Amino acid sequence: MAEIDSNTKVVVLTGAGISAESGIRTFRDADGLWENHAIEDVATPYAWQANPELVWQFYQARRRQLLGVEPNSAHRALVDLERFLGDNFLLVTQNVDDLHGRAGSKNLIHMHGELRILRCEKCHETFDYMSNEHLTDQYVACPSCGNERLRPHIVWFHEVPLQMSEIYSAVEQCDVFITIGTSGHVYPAAGLIEVARQNGAYCIGINLDNPMNIDLHDEFLQGKAGELLPKYVKKIIN
Numbered sequence: 642m643a644e645i646d647s648n649t650k651v652v653v654l655t656g657a658g659i660s661a662e663s664g665i666r667t668f669r670d671a672d673g674l675w676e677n678h679a680i681e682d683v684a685t686p687y688a689w690q691a692n693p694e695l696v697w698q699f700y701q702a703r704r705r706q707l708l709g710v711e712p713n714s715a716h717r718a719l720v721d722l723e724r725f726l727g728d729n730f731l732l733v734t735q736n737v738d739d740l741h742g743r744a745g746s747k748n749l750i751h752m753h754g755e756l757r758i759l760r761c762e763k764c765h766e767t768f769d770y771m772s773n774e775h776l777t778d779q780y781v782a783c784p785s786c787g788n789e790r791l792r793p794h795i796v797w798f799h800e801v802p803l804q805m806s807e808i809y810s811a812v813e814q815c816d817v818f819i820t821i822g823t824s825g826h827v828y829p830a831a832g833l834i835e836v837a838r839q840n841g842a843y844c845i846g847i848n849l850d851n852p853m854n855i856d857l858h859d860e861f862l863q864g865k866a867g868e869l870l871p872k873y874v875k876k877i878i879n
């Protein structure tokens with residue numbers, strides 16, 4: 642087990658697996674389909690141009706799903722780890738759900754965007770819109786510039802993930818890099834572990850199945866994040 646004290650700089654990268662025990666389906670488990678849709682039909686800018694209604698309805702359903710799920714013990718364990726490490730902790734998530742934030746994580750980057758948020762493609766403003774009036778199948782207009790439809794603030798395939806320079810800088814400087822519930826298929830997220838290793842970080846993985854990049858981990862724990870992570874964090878803190 643890695644030596645971690647309150648001065649250790651830790652970056653955690655999470656993926657869909659950490660939210661699986663809250664009842665949100667992962668990507669790779671669905672045979673290339675996401676809630677019965679091909680990814681290219683709902684998660685690309687071309688889909689939004691060609692068939693905005695389908696894309697909108699798909700994301701509105703994902704947004705409404707957030708109202709029925711709760712953070713689990715793995716999300717909460719990361720809050721405990723952040724309390725212990727303070728500013729030495731950064732959580733980078735590929736997940737677009739809001740479970741880390743609702744659990745209480747603060748130093749958090751959503752590199753693939755957030756379901757809670759809608760964005761105007763004309764004036765670029767973002768809106769945290771989760772009240773009932775914003776969750777129907779009707780488009781939501783931009784209150785700032787009047788554009789008739791806001792888009793999901795999601796990084797679709799062929800788009801660039803968010804806050805990458807902050808992420809790279811933290812990963813380059815970290816002592817310990819931890820991946821949780823991610824299959825290691827999607828770049829650039831899957832390549833962050835290589836950056837961490839090149840800069841001498843000790844790399845830990847927690848995942849139900851072997852991720853693609855398992856060989857890059859110094860230590861790998863196989864199992865459910867909700868069961869393994871709280872115990873691991875407790876050991877660190879004690």
Ligand code: OAD
Pocket residue numbers: 655656657658659661662667668669670684735736753796797798821822823824825826827847848849850851852864865866867
């Ligand atoms: P994946 O669905 O590719 O991988 C989820 C991983 O979590 C798998 O390796 C599972 O074995 C593991 N897993 C499932 N249940 C678990 C549990 N209870 N505890 C621990 N691990 C568990 O999801 P991601 O790696 O997050 O991108 O996918 C990365 C990106 O690909 C997503 O952010 C999304 C997707 O297409 C965009 O939307 C841009």
